[in-house]
Amino acid sequence: MATNYRIELAATAERDYQTFYAKAQPDADGKDTAYFVSVFQLIENALDETLSVSPIKKARALAGSLSFVYRLNLGLVSIYYMAYADQGITYVLHIGPSQDGADLTSLRQAVAKGEAEEVLEGLGIEKSLVLETDQQDWTN
Numbered sequence: 303m304a305t306n307y308r309i310e311l312a313a314t315a316e317r318d319y320q321t322f323y324a325k326a327q328p329d330a331d332g333k334d335t336a337y338f339v340s341v342f343q344l345i346e347n348a349l350d351e352t353l354s355v356s357p358i359k360k361a362r363a364l365a366g367s368l369s370f371v372y373r374l375n376l377g378l379v380s381i382y383y384m385a386y387a388d389q390g391i392t393y394v395l396h397i398g399p400s401q402d403g404a405d406l407t408s409l410r411q412a413v414a415k416g417e418a419e420e421v422l423e424g425l426g427i428e429k430s431l432v433l434e435t436d437q438q439d440w441t442n
Contacts, residue, residue: 318397357385
C-alpha cells in the first residue's frame with residue numbers, strides 16, 4: 303500500500319500556485335486560456351498523484367550539495383520540493399516554468415530576496431549553500 307505524503311507549500315510555492323490558478327480562470331469575456339488550464343492541471347495532478355504518493359525518486363534529486371532537493375519536470379513547468387519519509391511530508395519550494403534553467407534561477411532569486419528564508423531556516427539550511435552552489439551543479 304502506498305504511503306500518502308501530506309503536501310505543504312512554502313510561501314513562495316503558494317504564490318506560484320496561486321499565480322497559475324489565477325491564469326487558469328476564465329477571462330473577463332468568460333473564455334478560459336487553454337494553455338494555462340493545461341498547465342494548472344499538470345500541477346494539480348503532480349501534487350495529487352505523484353508528490354503525495356511517491357515523491358522520493360533518486361532520478362529527481364538535484365546533484366551535489368543540493369541533493370536533498372528534488373525537481374519534478376512536467377515539461378511546461380517544474381516543481382522543486384523536499385520530501386520527508388519519516389514525517390510523511392512533501393514540502394514544495396517552488397513551481398515555475400521549465401525554460402533553459404529559468405526555474406532554477408527564480409528559485410535562487412527567491413532565496414536571495416529573502417522570500418525563502420522561513421523554508422531554509424525551518425530546514426536548518428544555510429542560505430549561502432543555495433546562493434553559492436553553481437547552477438550547473440544543480441541537475442544530474
